Amino acid sequence: MEAIIGVIGFSLGASLGMGAVRAVGGGLRPVARRAIRAGLAAGDAFQAAGGRARETVADLTAEARAEAAQARGTTRTRRSGREAPQKIAVATE
16 A cells, blocks of 8 residues: 555656656756655655554554453454463573
8 A cells, every 4th residue: 555655656746747847848857856856755755654554553453452352361362263372481490
């Protein structure tokens, strides 16, 4: 999803820049570069925001699953239905 948004941001910047260059001529090359650079920056910003949102949702989902398992009094995992691996305490002398 983030890649698509990044491509869209880049495409918009590139399209605007190239359209301006073709319409007016070669004198607007710096403007076209700025427009492309802005499109790249927008794409990067969308990708970063999407990554943070996905991480937040994954964290919330994991917390909700852990709370639900604790409320049931079990350690079964939702996906497999098997007992989750337990930590083993090793006694040291």
